[in-house]
Amino acid sequence: xxxxxxxxxxxxxxxxxxxxxxxxxxxxxxxxxxxVEVLFGKGYQLTKKKDLMGGQFASNEQVTIVGLKLxxxxxxxxxxxxxxxxxxxxxxxxxxxxGIKAPIxxxxxxxxxxxxxxxxxxxxxxxxxxxxxxxxHIHMSPRDAEAAGLKNGDVVSVKADNERGTIFNHVVIxxxxxxxxxxxxxxxxxxAAGIKQGDTVTIMK
Numbered sequence: 549x550x551x552x553x554x555x556x557x558x559x560x561x562x563x564x565x566x567x568x569x570x571x572x573x574x575x576x577x578x579x580x581x582x583x584v585e586v587l588f589g590k591g592y593q594l595t596k597k598k599d600l601m602g603g604q605f606a607s608n609e610q611v612t613i614v615g616l617k618l619x620x621x622x623x624x625x626x627x628x629x630x631x632x633x634x635x636x637x638x639x640x641x642x643x644x645x646x647g648i649k650a651p652i653x654x655x656x657x658x659x660x661x662x663x664x665x666x667x668x669x670x671x672x673x674x675x676x677x678x679x680x681x682x683x684x685h686i687h688m689s690p691r692d693a694e695a696a697g698l699k700n701g702d703v704v705s706v707k708a709d710n711e712r713g714t715i716f717n718h719v720v721i722x723x724x725x726x727x728x729x730x731x732x733x734x735x736x737x738x739x740a741a742g743i744k745q746g747d748t749v750t751i752m753k
Contacts, residue, residue, distance in 0.1 A: 565750035587668025615646030687727040714741035
């Protein structure tokens with residue numbers, strides 16, 4: 549009877565696909581050094597709070613972001629190191645709160661995106677463009693990409709096998725030697741799908 553039960557269990561279809569842990573990405577800001585100094589003072593340098601993948605870090609510094617109707621969200625974390633272009637990443641709920649129309653974009657693609665203002669302890673700045681809702685994506689090392697049979701720029705669907713049973717389409721694969729395997733979704737997506745930090749999802753082929 550025991551052997552029969554084992555054989556029956558082994559004959560059941562096994563889950564297919566490539567498992568990926570999930571990171572839930574809260575609203576945050578990337579700044580140029582010039583804009584760091586506008587907001588925090590001349591010569592100011594971001595200070596590290598926590599290391600992130602790819603050489604990035606969550607800084608101790610935070611700012612207030614303000615929409616065109618002067619609706620604001622306070623205590624928005626800045627991620628370092630400084631970049632060549634300032635960018636604000638928010639959720640769709642944040643966009644409604646701020647009263648702006650932020651497009652869904654890959655990080656770095658801010659041309660024609662929503663305008664927004666940032667306020668720091670030493671100053672404020674206005675961006676004519678730069679606020680986006682980040683497109684959901686998966687970070688992979690080249691080894692992970694090879695194991696999954698994927699390459700940089702591929703677009704896949706991903707399944708969350710929990711009580712909500714959500715399938716995410718249009719998930720972009722981003723490959724870099726500095727990346728740790730992780731799918732990034734925003735807080736809206738995580739809450740709607742019943743997903744928390746560290747849960748796993750499956751890439752569907």
